[in-house]
Amino acid sequence: MPFVPREAVETARPHVLGLFRIVVGLLFVCHGAAKLFGVLGGVGGGATVGTWAWPGFYAGLIELGAGSLVLVGLRTRTAALLCSGSMAFAYFDVHQERALWPIENGGETAALYSWVFLLIAFAGPGSFALGSVLGPVLKRRGAPATAAEEPAPAAV
Template identity: 30%
Template sequence: MDTSATDFGILIVRVTLGGMLVIHALNKILGPGGLTGTANWFASIGLHPGRLHAYLATTTELGAGLLMCAGLLQPLTSAGFVGLMAVAAFTDHRGKGFFVFKGGWEYVAVVGLTATAVASTGPGRWSLDHVLGVAFHGIPWAIGSAVVGLTGACVVIVAARRPDRPAAEQPVT
């Protein structure tokens, strides 16, 4: 097996995933409506308080994205991706089917599972983990990162999700 080709392939996956998440976070800050618009959107999908979730999601996306690009603390980084994607799947994509062009969950599933795969393979030789001699990867680390990410997502959803309820009907007078 050509390990340099494998390391290059993993680098491409890491930079693609990490770069996508960093750009996603920057859009929450710099895009139309800025962080206030993002906070309002989070509130509209039932995550309250919206401003807190806007900050949490943005900082998690920036941190996990940059760490993925650098190949640093891979299992923790992958857990961040899994958690973000699981919350997105439950709040924004749930009940819309599989296909993302219909609002479905295919995109978030691919991102979360790909991040988990990187936790299994490790970030490769072209990473800060390799430079620092950190070798936390393999099947148990991938499973662990998925469990930690899903647990974090469950905590967020249980603690903060307050679906909007229709106003009580007013009696006719």
């Protein structure tokens, strides 16, 4: 196996992370669309959308909405944390009662998505993120680019 210089790995890191975020976000959006609208081979659709069924309908909304934000790289950390939490909830609420191990209870996808989105929440969006394009524009207009840059409330 050829040696890869550390500089090459570090240079590629944000691009690989960005591509990883895009693929994961796209797959999660597809999962939500299948759940809500019965497309892409999904079994959801009309009954789920019309009944506001808990938790499937709301999980589908999170998958579609927050997954879209992760996909385009806008408010990525917050959206990824929401996705991670929803998948952890899905694992413990739906799958864990069936059996202990994910391979036994059908929860591999939920467990994996939960950890993948937690990684994205901590690692950030990487390259190709819409937030990196809009951030400087918002700063020039005087609006805070991220929640961390919002001014603290005035003391009373």
